[in-house]
Amino acid sequence: MTDVIEAILQRSSEPRLSAPAPSADELARLFECAFRAPDHALLRPWRYLIIEGEGLHALGELYARTGDSEEARDKLRKMPLRAPMVIVGITSPKPHPKVPQIEQSMSTAVGMGYLLLALNEAGYGGMWRTGALAYDSQVKSGLGLAEHESIAGFLYVGSVSSEKPAVPRPIMSELVSSWPAKP
Numbered sequence: 001m002t003d004v005i006e007a008i009l010q011r012s013s014e015p016r017l018s019a020p021a022p023s024a025d026e027l028a029r030l031f032e033c034a035f036r037a038p039d040h041a042l043l044r045p046w047r048y049l050i051i052e053g054e055g056l057h058a059l060g061e062l063y064a065r066t067g068d069s070e071e072a073r074d075k076l077r078k079m080p081l082r083a084p085m086v087i088v089g090i091t092s093p094k095p096h097p098k099v100p101q102i103e104q105s106m107s108t109a110v111g112m113g114y115l116l117l118a119l120n121e122a123g124y125g126g127m128w129r130t131g132a133l134a135y136d137s138q139v140k141s142g143l144g145l146a147e148h149e150s151i152a153g154f155l156y157v158g159s160v161s162s163e164k165p166a167v168p169r170p171i172m173s174e175l176v177s178s179w180p181a182k183p
């Protein structure tokens with residue numbers, strides 16, 4: 001097995017994260033990986049926000065605005081504090097006659113996947129989260145998204161404090177077939 005295949009097979013999402021998060025130098029290298037995402041017409045239809053420190057509290061306040069009770073708001077306020085860093089992946093689609101918006105969203109998703117993989121390889125953990133918050137107009141505008149932009153996800157990032165149980169993985173015959181079907 002090559003190192004890259006081994007790295008992919010070892011990757012897993014980790015929800016329990018603590019400090020430290022990657023340094024600025026490490027992030028620069030990790031984002032180089034995200035920017036290797038296949039990208040039809042090289043539109044660069046993605047951008048990212050890095051949120052840490054006080055920013056996480058500000059993000060919590062933004063989340064809390066979407067709650068409809070004090071209890072819900074309390075819970076929402078604490079959500080970004082589950083990790084020392086949150087990276088927001090944003091699709092920023094560009095008009096193009098041959099590249100529909102869905103392809104631009106897919107390109108963002110591939111970059112997010114590369115970023116997660118690179119994070120694992122650099123010794124950190126990450127977890128991709130969305131939920132209603134990713135599609136909420138108050139959250140989007142609070143983060144400075146333009147009307148045409150969308151949130152691909154929040155990557156919670158940090159050092160793994162305890163590993164989650166292994167996720168069962170599919171086997172090839174469940175999901176892969178030949179076409180036309182072999183008799």
Ligand SMILES: Cc1cc2nc3c(=O)[nH]c(=O)nc-3n(C[C@H](O)[C@H](O)[C@H](O)COP(=O)(O)O)c2cc1C
Binds near residue numbers: 011
């Ligand atoms: C677009 C997207 C959104 C996700 N949102 C959530 C989420 O909000 N909450 C959650 O627990 N898992 C979410 N997940 C799933 C986890 O990130 C993770 O992939 C899953 O728990 C399986 O773990 P694994 O990556 O180790 O296979 C999301 C995954 C994707 C691709």
